[in-house]
Amino acid sequence: MLAAARTLLVERGYAATTIDLIASTAGVSRPAVYRRWHSKAQLVHEAVFPDLGPDAPEDDFIAEITRLCRGAIRMYADPVVRESIPGLLADLRTDRAMRRVISDRLEATARHDLADRISAAVTTGVARPVDADTLMDVIAGGAWYAVCVRRVTDAEAAAGQLAELVLNGVLRRP
Incomplete structure (x- = not known):
């Protein structure tokens, strides 16, 4: 079902990828999909961000x-x-419980780990204190904008430029 969802999302887009279409493409029933996922947003999120x-x-x-x-x-x-992303964000905006599930599943650990790393870097004098959530938002937002809006084609160069900008804003100056 996840593979069918991934294929359909690229071929048809988020709006046209329905639970019925995913089920028929995967060769399962609609109730079989809903036994595992409570919504299209939940299924798509798991397919997109395993x-x-x-x-x-x-x-x-x-x-x-x-x-x-x-x-x-x-x-x-x-x-x-x-x-x-565009359709998923729109669906998640109206589903607070689903946003919490997704946050707990994908982001909470990463943000907590980043907070620990920042704390250690501050202790050793490598970085100044910054909020881990804000830093994660800057990285995710900068990456999303570069790829989805500006349509950068050199991912390695874009990642290097983003890292350089983020680090120069985080690192202490001698």
Whole structure:
């Protein structure tokens, strides 16, 4: 069902990808879909964002921020993500419970880990204190805008530029 959803999202877009279409494409019944997912937004979110990615966190603060920027650019460059984000955001705006499930599933751990890394970097004098949520928002927002709005084609260069900008705003000046 997740593979069918990913394919349909790229072929038809978010609005035209319905639960009925996903079920028929996957060769299952509509009730079978709803036994696993309570809404189209929940199914699509799991299809689009199956996990936090294959890259292990870096020990070095600078390397970790760079890894997060690269990961965000790669994520938004995925055609399934690009096609899904506008509709998914609209659906999630009206479903507060689903937003909480998604936040807990995908973002809460990453934001908590980033807060710990910032704290350690502040303690060692590498970084000044910044809010982890704001830093994560800057990375995700910058990556989304670069890929989905500006349509950058060189993902590696865009990730490097984003990381450089973020780090120069976070690192202490000697």
